[in-house]
Amino acid sequence: MKEIVIQTEKLSKIFGDFHAVDGISFEVYKGEIFGFLGANGAGKTTAMRMLCGLSHPTSGKAMVAGFDVFKQTEKIKKNIGYMSQKFSLYDDLTILENLELFGGIYGMSRKEIREKSQSLIEKLGLENESKKLVGSLPLGWKQKLAFSVSIFHEPKIVFLDEPTGGVDPVTRRQFWDLIYDAAHRGITVFVTTHYMDEAEYCNRISMMVDGRIEALGSPSELKAQFHTDNMDEVFYQLARAAKRSDS
Amino acid sequence: MKQFFVFVRKEFYHVFRDKRTLFILFGMPVVQVLLFGFALTNEVKDSPVIVVDNAKDEASQAIIGKMYASHYFDIEKAPLSHNEILENFRDGKIKAAIIFPANFNADLSHTNKAQIQVITDASDPNTATTVLNYATSVIKSYQEELAQNTRIPYRISTEVRNIFNPQLKSEHNFVPGVMAMVLMLICVMMTAISIVREKEFGTMEILLVSPFKPILVVFAKLFPYLTLSMVNLVTILLMSVFVLGLPIKGSILLLVLLSMLFMVCCLSLGLLISNIAKSQQVAMLISLVGMLMPTMIFSGFMFPIENMPTLLQVISNIVPSKWYYTIVKFVMIKGLGFSSIWKEALILAGMTCVLFFVALKKFKIRLE
Ligand SMILES: Nc1ncnc2c1ncn2[C@@H]1O[C@H](COP(=O)(O)OP(=O)(O)OP(=O)(O)O)[C@@H](O)[C@H]1O
Ligand SMILES: [Mg+2]
Numbered sequence: 001m002k003e004i005v006i007q008t009e010k011l012s013k014i015f016g017d018f019h020a021v022d023g024i025s026f027e028v029y030k031g032e033i034f035g036f037l038g039a040n041g042a043g044k045t046t047a048m049r050m051l052c053g054l055s056h057p058t059s060g061k062a063m064v065a066g067f068d069v070f071k072q073t074e075k076i077k078k079n080i081g082y083m084s085q086k087f088s089l090y091d092d093l094t095i096l097e098n099l100e101l102f103g104g105i106y107g108m109s110r111k112e113i114r115e116k117s118q119s120l121i122e123k124l125g126l127e128n129e130s131k132k133l134v135g136s137l138p139l140g141w142k143q144k145l146a147f148s149v150s151i152f153h154e155p156k157i158v159f160l161d162e163p164t165g166g167v168d169p170v171t172r173r174q175f176w177d178l179i180y181d182a183a184h185r186g187i188t189v190f191v192t193t194h195y196m197d198e199a200e201y202c203n204r205i206s207m208m209v210d211g212r213i214e215a216l217g218s219p220s221e222l223k224a225q226f227h228t229d230n231m232d233e234v235f236y237q238l239a240r241a242a243k244r245s246d247s
Numbered sequence: 248m249k250q251f252f253v254f255v256r257k258e259f260y261h262v263f264r265d266k267r268t269l270f271i272l273f274g275m276p277v278v279q280v281l282l283f284g285f286a287l288t289n290e291v292k293d294s295p296v297i298v299v300d301n302a303k304d305e306a307s308q309a310i311i312g313k314m315y316a317s318h319y320f321d322i323e324k325a326p327l328s329h330n331e332i333l334e335n336f337r338d339g340k341i342k343a344a345i346i347f348p349a350n351f352n353a354d355l356s357h358t359n360k361a362q363i364q365v366i367t368d369a370s371d372p373n374t375a376t377t378v379l380n381y382a383t384s385v386i387k388s389y390q391e392e393l394a395q396n397t398r399i400p401y402r403i404s405t406e407v408r409n410i411f412n413p414q415l416k417s418e419h420n421f422v423p424g425v426m427a428m429v430l431m432l433i434c435v436m437m438t439a440i441s442i443v444r445e446k447e448f449g450t451m452e453i454l455l456v457s458p459f460k461p462i463l464v465v466f467a468k469l470f471p472y473l474t475l476s477m478v479n480l481v482t483i484l485l486m487s488v489f490v491l492g493l494p495i496k497g498s499i500l501l502l503v504l505l506s507m508l509f510m511v512c513c514l515s516l517g518l519l520i521s522n523i524a525k526s527q528q529v530a531m532l533i534s535l536v537g538m539l540m541p542t543m544i545f546s547g548f549m550f551p552i553e554n555m556p557t558l559l560q561v562i563s564n565i566v567p568s569k570w571y572y573t574i575v576k577f578v579m580i581k582g583l584g585f586s587s588i589w590k591e592a593l594i595l596a597g598m599t600c601v602l603f604f605v606a607l608k609k610f611k612i613r614l615e
Pocket of ligand 1: 015018038039040042043044046
């Protein structure tokens with residue numbers, strides 16, 4: 001039996017009379033990389049924000065890390081990491097100061113923060129930059145750093161909202177190495193993306209169209225289901241039916 | 248608690264690494280005090296004052312001697328008639344006149360009471376008040392000297408006439424005004440901007456998904472700005488005493504405590520603005536137009552409230568700065584105690600409580 005870490009049932013978010021997320025039900029297992037795909041405006045961010053306790057669901061059920069998103073958001077917060085769609089470290093703090101701040105906020109001890117910062121900076125090869133302001137770093141490094149910060153406190157689940165938006169393919173590849181690394185350590189990864197090549201890196205993916213999940217399975221299962229040999233085609237077939245699209 | 252201090256330290260980094268913020272924070276109070284203050288004090292310092300000694304006796308000579316000794320005013324003795332004095336005023340040749348009646352000493356030694364007349368040109372209310380305060384203090388010190396030699400108290404009273412502006416209506420007590428303005432600006436604008444900036448940059452989301460309690464975010468935001476405002480308060484008070492020569496007459500403790508109350512009030516306003524504003528520019532605009540302008544217009548600092556239309560007078564009552572300004576004026580300039588300002592203090596405290604709780608509540612709702 002696989003251990004379930006996220007479970008939703010008819011989870012919905014309605015703004016006015018607009019069903020941004022329209023009754024989604026799915027499960028995510030411990031240690032897997034779960035891709036959350038969908039066109040612009042499909043409702044990915046909205047769904048993720050509900051799971052993180054940032055936004056109150058309109059209806060439905062959801063458990064994250066064993067806690068109810070309606071009643072136990074405080075407990076959920078202790079067990080998750082989150083990287084938002086916007087870059088979200090402090091530009092006017094140095095790398096070390098950012099790590100100190102977020103480590104401190106998650107209640108890590110000073111010693112723990114110092115040791116982990118040290119090994120993280122070595123791992124990312126940022127020894128010479130550790131005392132530079134984050135604002136002066138190139139975007140790719142910032143993204144990798146933001147991801148590292150989101151798992152700095154060793155959460156059970158990490159939510160990544162379009163973590164590789166706007167970075168070059170080489171950096172994206174490195175970024176995914178970091179994600180695999182985290183998954184190997186047992187951190188469940190819940191990631192949204194627009195890039196279909198990234199979808200292939202996921203263990204399982206869900207395809208969201210107009211607030212609903214229209215397909216769910218491993219990349220090979222989905223390709224078989226839609227009689228094609230690439231994810232682009234799967235996405236295209238689904239997205240064609242979408243009414244809601246910014247593009 | 249450790250979380251809290253980590254966060255507070257971060258706030259200080261933000262402030263000290265941003266040149267614009269630093270300038271607003273520390274440059275502005277200095278610039279404003281100098282701007283509003285210097286021209287006025289210089290004028291007071293060199294104001295020509297005439298002393299008319301109709302008595303020419305022991306007591307009058309002694310008091311005049313004391314006045315000369317302090318070198319604060321440009322004092323000149325001249326045996327002018329009443330009309331000549333008025334003429335001098337009209338020509339703007341003098342700012343004040345101090346007149347001793349013919350039988351000054353005689354009155355004083357026989358009845359233990361005597362009167363000195365002080366006439367001031369109140370079209371320049373600042374000078375007028377200063378001259379008067381100064382003359383009164385010299386007279387008081389002379390009185391105390393006399394009292395040492397005898398057990399019967401002597402009472403020298405000053406009869407004051409403010410010509411041109413009898414009620415000193417547009418009394419330019421700029422220091423209380425500057426205090427209200429600077430504290431308002433710093434507390435409201437800095438708080439609002441610093442929170443909206445986190446929303447704009449997306450860092451607020453990261454804070455909100457962390458186990459760091461939203462209420463702690465609020466307090467961690469307020470704490471640095473409260474501290475910095477205290478630094479500003481001290482700067483302004485020090486400048487007012489040592490640069491402008493305007494002493495703090497009342498209780499400093501009372502002044503500081505009520506200033507802190509006003510700061511909390513402004514911080515709450517800043518929090519509220521941060522709920523509405525979507526961008527830093529909007530936050531800045533609301534702070535300037537919605538907060539600073541009313542402070543300037545309705546506190547009584549620039550325009551006397553008594554002269555406003557009734558509607559505006561009523562509106563002025565909901566501006567917290569008005570009450571703070573009155574408090575500072577009474578405590579600092581007039582030297583009054585709590586018993587004279589409890590009403591204003593109570594109103595300000597009430598406003599602060601309401602604003603603070605609304606701000607806290609709104610802040611929580613926003614997380615939903
Ligand atoms: N607070 C809100 N009030 C009203 N509508 C909202 C709100 N937040 C999101 N929406 C709408 O909900 C829909 C889904 O938005 P969401 O941000 O979840 O999409 P997304 O899948 O993350 O898209 P993208 O790929 O562009 O990030 C959009 O049409 C958006 O306009
Ligand atoms: Mg999104």
